[in-house]
Amino acid sequence: xxxxxxxxxxxxxxxxxxxxxxxxxxxxxxxxxxxxxxxxxxxxxxxxxxxxxxxxxxxxxxxxxxxxxxxxxxxxxxxxxxxxxxxxxxxxxxxxxxxxxxxxxxxxxxxxxxxxxxxxxxxxxxxxxxxxxxxxxxxxxxxxxxxxxxxxxxxxxxxxxxxxxxxxxxxxxxxxxxxxxxxxxxxxxxxxxxxxxxxxxxxxxxxxxxxxxxxxxxxxxxxxxxxxxxxxxxxxxxxxxxxxxxxxxxxxxxxxxxxxxxxxxxxxxxxxxxxxxxxxxxxxxxxxxxxxxxxxxxxxxxx
Amino acid sequence: xxxxxxxxxxxxxxxxxxxxxxxxxxxxxxxxxxxxxxxxxxxxxxxxxxxxxxxxxxxxxxxxxxxxxxxxxxxxxxxxxxxxxxxxxxxxxxxxxxxxxxxxxxxxxxxxxxxxxxxxxxxxxxxxxxxxxxxxxxxxxxxxxxxxxxxxxxxxxxxxxxxxxxxxxxxxxxxxxxxxxxxxxxxxxxxxxxxxxxxxxxxxxxxxxxxxxxxxxxxxxxxxxxxxxxxxxxxxxxxxxxxxxxxxxxxxxxxxxxxxxxxxxxxxxxxxxxxxxxxx
Amino acid sequence: xxxxxxxxxxxxxxxxxxxxxxxxxxxxxxxxxxxxxxxxxxxxxxxxxxxxxxxxxxxxxxxxxxxxxxxxxxxxxxxxxxxxxxxxxxxxxxxxxxxxxxxxxxxxxxxxxxxxxxxxxxxxxxxxxxxxxxxxxxxxxxxxxxxxxxxxxxxxxxxxxxxxxxxxxxxxxxxxxxxxxxxxxxxxxxxxxxxxxxxxxxxxxxxxxxxxxxxxxxxxxxxxxxxxxxxxxxxxxxxxxxxxxxxxxxxxxxxxxxxxxxxxxxxxxxxxxxxxxxxxxxxxxxxxxxxxxxxxxxxxxxxxxxxxxxxxxxxxxxxxxxxxxxxxxxxxxxxxxxxxxxxxxxxxxxxxxxxx
Numbered sequence: 001x002x003x004x005x006x007x008x009x010x011x012x013x014x015x016x017x018x019x020x021x022x023x024x025x026x027x028x029x030x031x032x033x034x035x036x037x038x039x040x041x042x043x044x045x046x047x048x049x050x051x052x053x054x055x056x057x058x059x060x061x062x063x064x065x066x067x068x069x070x071x072x073x074x075x076x077x078x079x080x081x082x083x084x085x086x087x088x089x090x091x092x093x094x095x096x097x098x099x100x101x102x103x104x105x106x107x108x109x110x111x112x113x114x115x116x117x118x119x120x121x122x123x124x125x126x127x128x129x130x131x132x133x134x135x136x137x138x139x140x141x142x143x144x145x146x147x148x149x150x151x152x153x154x155x156x157x158x159x160x161x162x163x164x165x166x167x168x169x170x171x172x173x174x175x176x177x178x179x180x181x182x183x184x185x186x187x188x189x190x191x192x193x194x195x196x197x198x199x200x201x202x203x204x205x206x207x208x209x210x211x212x213x214x215x216x217x218x219x220x221x222x223x224x225x226x227x228x229x230x231x232x233x234x235x236x237x238x239x240x241x242x243x244x245x246x247x248x249x250x251x252x253x254x255x256x257x258x259x260x261x262x263x264x265x266x267x268x269x270x271x272x273x274x275x276x277x278x279x280x281x282x283x284x285x286x287x288x289x290x291x292x293x294x295x296x297x298x299x300x301x302x303x
Numbered sequence: 304x305x306x307x308x309x310x311x312x313x314x315x316x317x318x319x320x321x322x323x324x325x326x327x328x329x330x331x332x333x334x335x336x337x338x339x340x341x342x343x344x345x346x347x348x349x350x351x352x353x354x355x356x357x358x359x360x361x362x363x364x365x366x367x368x369x370x371x372x373x374x375x376x377x378x379x380x381x382x383x384x385x386x387x388x389x390x391x392x393x394x395x396x397x398x399x400x401x402x403x404x405x406x407x408x409x410x411x412x413x414x415x416x417x418x419x420x421x422x423x424x425x426x427x428x429x430x431x432x433x434x435x436x437x438x439x440x441x442x443x444x445x446x447x448x449x450x451x452x453x454x455x456x457x458x459x460x461x462x463x464x465x466x467x468x469x470x471x472x473x474x475x476x477x478x479x480x481x482x483x484x485x486x487x488x489x490x491x492x493x494x495x496x497x498x499x500x501x502x503x504x505x506x507x508x509x510x511x512x513x514x515x516x517x518x519x520x521x522x523x524x525x526x527x528x529x530x531x532x533x534x535x536x537x538x539x540x541x542x543x544x545x546x547x548x549x550x551x552x553x554x555x556x557x558x559x560x561x562x563x564x565x566x567x568x569x570x571x572x573x574x575x576x577x578x579x580x581x582x583x
Numbered sequence: 584x585x586x587x588x589x590x591x592x593x594x595x596x597x598x599x600x601x602x603x604x605x606x607x608x609x610x611x612x613x614x615x616x617x618x619x620x621x622x623x624x625x626x627x628x629x630x631x632x633x634x635x636x637x638x639x640x641x642x643x644x645x646x647x648x649x650x651x652x653x654x655x656x657x658x659x660x661x662x663x664x665x666x667x668x669x670x671x672x673x674x675x676x677x678x679x680x681x682x683x684x685x686x687x688x689x690x691x692x693x694x695x696x697x698x699x700x701x702x703x704x705x706x707x708x709x710x711x712x713x714x715x716x717x718x719x720x721x722x723x724x725x726x727x728x729x730x731x732x733x734x735x736x737x738x739x740x741x742x743x744x745x746x747x748x749x750x751x752x753x754x755x756x757x758x759x760x761x762x763x764x765x766x767x768x769x770x771x772x773x774x775x776x777x778x779x780x781x782x783x784x785x786x787x788x789x790x791x792x793x794x795x796x797x798x799x800x801x802x803x804x805x806x807x808x809x810x811x812x813x814x815x816x817x818x819x820x821x822x823x824x825x826x827x828x829x830x831x832x833x834x835x836x837x838x839x840x841x842x843x844x845x846x847x848x849x850x851x852x853x854x855x856x857x858x859x860x861x862x863x864x865x866x867x868x869x870x871x872x873x874x875x876x877x878x879x880x881x882x883x884x885x886x887x888x889x890x891x892x893x894x895x896x897x898x899x900x901x902x903x904x905x906x907x908x909x910x911x912x913x914x915x916x917x918x919x920x921x922x923x924x925x926x927x928x929x930x931x932x933x934x935x936x937x938x939x
Contacts, residue, residue, distance in 0.1 A: 035403040036411065042396055043418060046458050050433030051425050100337070107333040112326030117334060124341055127563040133522050134538045135555035138548045139344040142351035147545075149347040179344065182337075199668040202635055203726075205655045206662040207682035207733060217681070218670045240426030243522035247538055255428045262432055262527060270436065277429040284424050300715070301671035 055281070057274035070275035078252060079276065086239055086254040088170055093177035094234035100178070101185025102227055109193050122190065125183030132180040137247030140167055140176045168250045176248060177241065181234050188233070192226045195302035222301050229294030236287035239280070254280060345556065352550040365550040369540070375551075378536035381449060385532065386518035388453035390511045393464050396457060398507070401468040402495055405477050419465040422458050427523040430458065435527070449530055456521060460514040467513065471506025475499075508569055516562045520555065584611045584769045585646045585736035587632065592641035594627055594793075601627045602638065603793035612767040614760065616780035619790035620816070625773045626741055628790075632771060633662050633739050645737060660737045661730030661768075666746040668726055669714040675701060675725045676710040682733035700728035703762060720751040727759065731766065738763065738770040744779065752776075756783050777817050781805060789813045811937050814860045819897075820935075821866070821907050823859045827851045835859065838904035840882055843931045857936060863897060865933035866909035869926040870918065877926035884927040886919050902927055 061067045073079070108118045131139075143150050146162055154161055166172050196219060204214040242255040250256060254276060261273035352365050369375050404411050425433075434455065477499065484494040500507070522534040531539075537555065541548020592605040602624045609615045617625035630636040632643055634655030642649050650658055669678050679697040688696075701707050704724040714722055723743050730738065740759070744752040760783040763770050774780050780787050781801040788798045789812070797804060797813045808814035825837035830853055833844040842859065851857050869881065877883050884907065888899035896916035900907045907927065911919075919925070 032403070032407040035407060036400065039396060039400040042457070043421075046434070046455060047421060047425065047430070050430060052433075053436075054429070054433035100340075104333050104337040107326075107330040107337075110326040110330050113330060113334070121334075121337070123563060123567045126566065127560050128341060130516050130520070130559050130563065131556060133520055134534050134541065135520075135552035136344075138537070138541045138545075138552040139348045139556070141541075141545065142549045142552070143344045143347035145545075149350055150343060179340075182340065197667050199664045199666070200670055202633075202655070203662065203664060203668040203670070203729075204681070205635075206633060206660065207729070208656050208659075208685040209681070210656060213685055217684070218672065221672045236423075240423075240428070242426070242428040243534070246522070246526075247541065249542075255426075258428055258432060259523075259527060262435060270432075273432050277432045280426070280429055281424060284426070288420070288424060 051281070054274045055278050057271065058278040060271070060274075062271060070271045073272050074275050074279055079254075079257065082252045082254045082257050083279075085170070085250075085252050089173050089177065089253070090235045090238035092170060092174040093181050093238045094231050096174055096178045097181025097185050098227070098231035098234050101182045102189050104182075105186045105189040105193055109190065121186060125186045128183040129180050129187065132241070133243035134247040136176060136179055137167075137244050140172075140179070140248070144172065144175070167248050173245070173248060173250060176244060177238050180244075181238065184237065185230060185234060188230050189227070192223050192230075192298065192302070196222065223298060225294040226298035229291040229298070232287050232294070233291045236284050236291070239283060239287070348549050348553045348556065352546060352553050354546070365546045366554075369547050369550050369554075372540075374531065374536060378531050378533045381531065382519050382533035385449055385453050385456065386515045388450060389456040389460060389518040390514050392453055393457045393460050393514050394507065394511065397461070397464045397468055397510075398500070398503075399495065401465060401472060402477075402499060405469075405472045406481060406491075415465065415469075419462045422461050427459060427521070430455070431524045431527050452521075452525060452528070452530060452532070453518070455524055456514075456518045459521065460510075460517050463513040463517070464510040467506045467510030468503065471503045471509075472499075474506075475502045505569060509566055512562050512566045512569070516559055519558060584767055586611050586644075587737055587769060587771065588642075588644040588647075589628065589632070590642040590644065592628060592631060592638045592643070594624075594631065594636070594638045600793050602631075602641075605641070605790075605793065605795060607788055607795055607798065609769055609771060611769055614763055614770045614772065614783065614785045616772045616774055616784040616787045617790055618774060618777055618780040618787050618817075620775060622792075623790040624793040625775075625790050629739055629741055629771060629773045632737070633660055634658050659733065659735050660739055661733060661735035662739045663723065663726045663730050663741065663743045665742045666719070666722075669722055669729070671714050674711045674713055675706065675717070675728075678714075678725055679729045679732050681729065686733065696732055697728075700732050701725070703731075703765075704728045704758070718751075719747045720755055723747065723755065724758075727762070731762075731768075736769065738768045740770065740772045742773055742775070745774070745776070752779070759783065781817070789816060791816070806933075808860070808935060809937065811858070811860075814935060814937060819863055819908060820860045821863065821905075823861065823904055825857060825859060825904075827853050827855050827857060829853065838882060838902075840880065840904065840929070842929065842934060844934055844936050845932055846934075846936050849936050860935040860937065861929060861933060863908045863910040864895075865930040866907060867928045867930070868898065868900075868909055868911055868915070868919075869928060871924055871926050881926040881928045884925050886921055886923045886925065889916060889919060889921070891916075900925070900927060 058070050059066055059068065061069065074083075104121070107113070108121050140148075142148055144161075144165075144167060145151065151161060167176060200218055201214055204218055209217070240255070242259060245253050245256055246259070258273050258276045258280070261269050261276070353363070401415070404415055422430075480498055480502070481491075481494050484498045485491075489497065520534055521532070522538060525532040526535045526538065533555075537548065537551040540551060587607075587609040589605055589607040592602045594600075594602040605624065605628055607615070607628075617628060619625050627636060631638050634650075634653065637651065643651050645658075669675075670681065673681070676694070676697045679700055680693040683693040683696060698707065698710070701710055704727055706721060706724050706728070709717060709721060709725070714725075717725070726743070743759070744755055747755065756779055759772075772780070772784065781804070784801060786798060786800055787804050789796045789804060791812045797809045799807070804813065804817055808817060808820075814820045823837050823842075825835035825842065828834045828836050828841065830850055833846070833849045835842045835844060835857060837859070844859065868884070869877075871877065871883075882902050882904060884900035884902040886898055887901050887906075888897075890897040890899070891913065892910075894913060895910040896913045896919075898909045898911055898916065898919060900909060909927065
């Protein structure tokens, strides 16, 4: 999941009456809603209803009676550990990707940097952000796996990262996740940084401020909400990830656990799956809410 | 020619002060680190996949092995089919809808913006949890047809298709064009097909490319529903044979690279295609 | 207050020559406008003075000292940009205080100075407002206050009023001038609006293609243009073509008229074709009764267009010596209609000849 662009909330234009004349307005309005039916139906069938079903299902037993047992199950092993690891992995990869992404985006947006570097970075970021999933996991297997190219290189230099390092561990998985978090942050940060008008920098400079002072009083205060919001978004992004984790062989992750419940590998327990999935939705809703609140603050200034 | 100040002696040309414009070294260091981070895994898969094991033939060995596998071809073909179906379904659903909202229901734009965000809140793994029993109950034959995947993928592609089309429509003055067409006698459908669509070509192609990338790379739903798409095939091969898996990873990389390159070139030629990213 | 001198500034962007050996000097406390069409290099020149651009060669001397080696944030100049330069995350007061904060003034001193300056620009009541809560005109006033807070030696303004409504523009330019005179600060003002430049400057430098075409007081620029460009750019000019009859007497034959050129330096040889310029307000019209011919020294003209400009009406005339524009009082113009034939009188004393 991802966005580009800052403050997607643009100003609402006053409702144009596009083609309809006053007396007919209410009638043509009603008919107009018919045009939206196919979309509404589709969304309901393939998105809203399934989501609703699973949220409801989290509170029901296999027989259909109401219960909180499924919710209780979440707090029993092995789920808390899975949540813990999911949250840690999401947080660490979001932090790594977020900071690195911000810093690098800032670096190539400097006016002294040739334009082709900016283009190269943006195109590669578009590619890398889409490379997530099974191929990415295998790519890192070839890089930092036990027989990986970098692993062997480090061995030659005397650094034996195995067995303490593992691609399924927190650090290893975070590095893999960072491969799509980092470029995503770049793509999302570019419009924010470019939103800082050159007039502000020049005015600050003219008034005597150094680059540092500008960032301290003007630059960072303006973009920090956006920066934080994007890191939060990255968090949610990592939390939802499944394919990469599965291909890496991670076993104690919320998404992996859900998959196994639905697959029937562990125990055939769809109720627990519903509960876990609902918990996931809750967490993601919270992250998106925080993200959009922070985003709104920045877009207020960047217009 | 009026001149007021007359310099007695023209001073020697000053040193070019472009030095002040050069970026600090730190920037270059960071950019280099970023490039290394990006390129090392790519280099690794290339090197890894080109390593033959002793006595097993030339450096393209793994690629040839993979190409020989009939399941490679069938899974690839399946993915391509599903991708195309997804694009078509997506366009058929979204183009008229977004057009209609822009034209007649502009008050619904914020609602649409919100709805286009919901697929992010319901990641694939969660969606499949909600869908599986539903589909099973509804009709078991539906459950086994791969077209179902296409219909589901439309949901995943929704945010990107919507954004591309929304941006494309915003870039053209829909209201004015439509009114002009109508004043010349065109009906709404005709306006859509003859006037609006040609102007949305860039946005449509952009959105479609992203949709194809999503559909070709999707693993979660396909694997849990038991279909052998290209991503699922890559997984199955990769967890048993590392070398072939890596070769497949490289092929995937080329695919995504190709799609993004096409998108980039497209973005330079026309308007309305925003560069967007998808993950997992 | 400082003096500013630009010497031989040259700047190219690839094949485009933005500044072509620009020379200019500004006296202490003087208000000089750089006036010219887009692309003439005026903004580039200003930005070089401010330190946001550097020339390929040349010098910028402030009080005799070359400032090109100094970074922009060390030059102690105030700059007002065209738009959007207020820091959006700060109130008006905080914006004005910014320069003082950088200089580590105490909170008290900053507050006092900010109040003073916002008072000076008439916005004391808006101290706690954010830029997005202010109109364009108000924002530019705050920008002006902000640039003055640091007590700069030179004030630079880059088309500060271009983005504002016409009425606000007129009001604000008077204020800018008033404040500038009150503080006596050396000012360099860039604009493409000649009315603006002529109304508030001590001197105007008309620029074209990277050079100063003419530097002079507004009156000098208007009444005594020295090049064809200045003549055409500032105000409206009628162009007449004629042949020199006598170099000594400085007479030129233009159609049926024998014109006397006032400029003593006019020395074109006999028989040469020259161009003469005349402002619309220096042409007057006399009514002709049907069939009458114009008196000697006047030429016949047929009214082709009448453009109402308020106090005067601009009359487009077709004559034997070309198409002319004449400004007559609107009251008189009431007697005119399309195709009316009038007698056109040229005020020779106001003829300009441009010597290249």
